[in-house]
């Protein structure tokens with residue numbers, strides 16, 4: 169029986185009929201899919217009718233918390249995940265996670281999640297507070313950027329502690345790579361979730377609540393989290409470089425040294441200038457609910473043309489690479505400014521950055537002319553140009569704005585066949601933006617993933633002691649990668665379902681024990697690390713079945729963006745490429761996963777083993 173962790177209610181809002189209902193989820197479903205990504209995916213799988221496109225009203229936005237979300241004893245227990253049909257690929261399950269305070273507020277308001285269906289006929293926002301919800305007019309918010317929207321909505325609802333998740337102009341104008349920003353420094357990124365929200369004319373979701381999340385056994389939870397926080401803060405080196413706005417404080421050195429900084433559409437690697445001088449700007453950490461790490465931060469630019477500008481950034485680096493280095497911009501002040509601008513316009517920067525970089529390269533190579541670019545000269549390294557292009561894209565302004573709003577693959581298809589060679593994408597969507605050609609484990613995990621950012625992280629960037637990989641794997645050795653993608657994918661999908669930010673579990677020694685024991689202590693279940701990995705494996709299979717039903721074939725895993733298989737021109741992976749090994753690796757991965765080599769479908773026996781026998785008939 170469930171004794172804690174869940175608020176036992178989800179909210180269902182239909183924007184077409186303006187109907188608002190609450191529903192309960194059966195314990196059997198919760199035990200199998202847990203929460204966050206797992207539960208959201210299950211609901212999406214069951215509710216999305218066949219033949220529906222991502223921007224049609226029938227495509228739901230499913231936002232779910234996990235059992236550990238909103239519990240301050242749990243390190244970084246603040247995650248909310250979103251599932252929807254991926255608007256950037258058009259055919260895969262879209263997955264997105266955010267942090268900050270949104271999930272804790274949602275649970276505080278008495279709900280484990282929100283499902284938004286239908287579409288309004290004029291702009292609206294949703295206000296969820298203390299057990300109730302209402303749809304409100306958002307006409308005056310339409311056109312505003314994400315930060316402005318947050319500020320205004322807080323005033324409109326009269327609650328300064330509310331969390332607001334909002335789209336910007338990019339989402340309103342249904343651009344590829346549009347995201348949903350929340351709590352200033354955070355976002356539901358990837359999968360074009362902002363465009364799905366824009367297609368519903370839903371400008372924002374505001375939440376506030378003060379109800380405590382019940383805990384089945386608080387004393388047991390305290391014992392577990394004491395050990396967990398110790399491992400995270402004292403036995404795990406990546407925490408040090410992430411802590412207190414670490415990526416800017418350490419001037420990006422770690423990623424640079426590993427040859428992982430993407431530059432000029434992957435034609436350069438880890439430019440020396442990038443990251444330099446970041447630490448001299450005024451960095452103020454902005455930790456999320458219950459987080460001892462505090463990777464996200466505000467930065468005030470103290471010199472140069474953007475002096476005095478305050479940017480609100482998250483702790484990962486991909487936002488900065490997509491917005492700046494990918495387009496050849498390396499100056500720290502411009503990097504901060506452009507990353508923040510992407511956020512305000514409502515863009516996840518890897519997709520829009522890849523599209524801008526593609527167009528610059530195509531212009532240089534003569535595949536685009538001034539006639540195609542509304543008379544603009546496209547070149548690398550010009551922050552003013554990148555700013556103009558971001559704005560043009562967000563408002564679909566002119567011929568070039570409309571092209572940029574398509575995302576890297578569709579834009580390349582419009583330009584020419586030749587241009588497809590330079591488009592950086594995974595199944596049409598922007599990738600997790602680092603130059604992962606120097607880490608084949610992560611690159612392979614993304615290639616066989618569904619085009620939603622991070623799927624299997626491999627073990628060549630951060631080892632996974634809980635999975636029997638205590639040391640880093642050789643990043644340029646292909647043989648161990650298929651099995652590692654399977655193992656790390658299982659753990660990642662479990663982690664993404666508990667309600668904890670991944671920076672508190674990824675590679676942390678014993679995290680698998682801590683998370684499964686914490687879920688047991690909070691809910692009152694008996695959950696082992698083996699159960700946890702089985703949940704992860706179940707989700708990998710459910711996601712695969714979803715994608716197969718919407719047309720995914722092995723060709724989507726093998727015929728990938730040529731630029732990702734080009735040997736880097738410099739750095740640790742100079743001259744090396746995954747290309748000769750890829751087909752064999754994909755087949756080995758399918759065998760390890762228990763998937764059919766001809767079709768890529770999970771075998772019937774696999775679906776039975778992971779407890780998904782009910783979906784066999786959907787794909788066989």
Ligand code: SF4
Nearest residue numbers: 456459462463669671
């Ligand atoms: S690690 Fe960073 S993103 Fe994750 S919860 Fe902490 S501050 Fe937020």
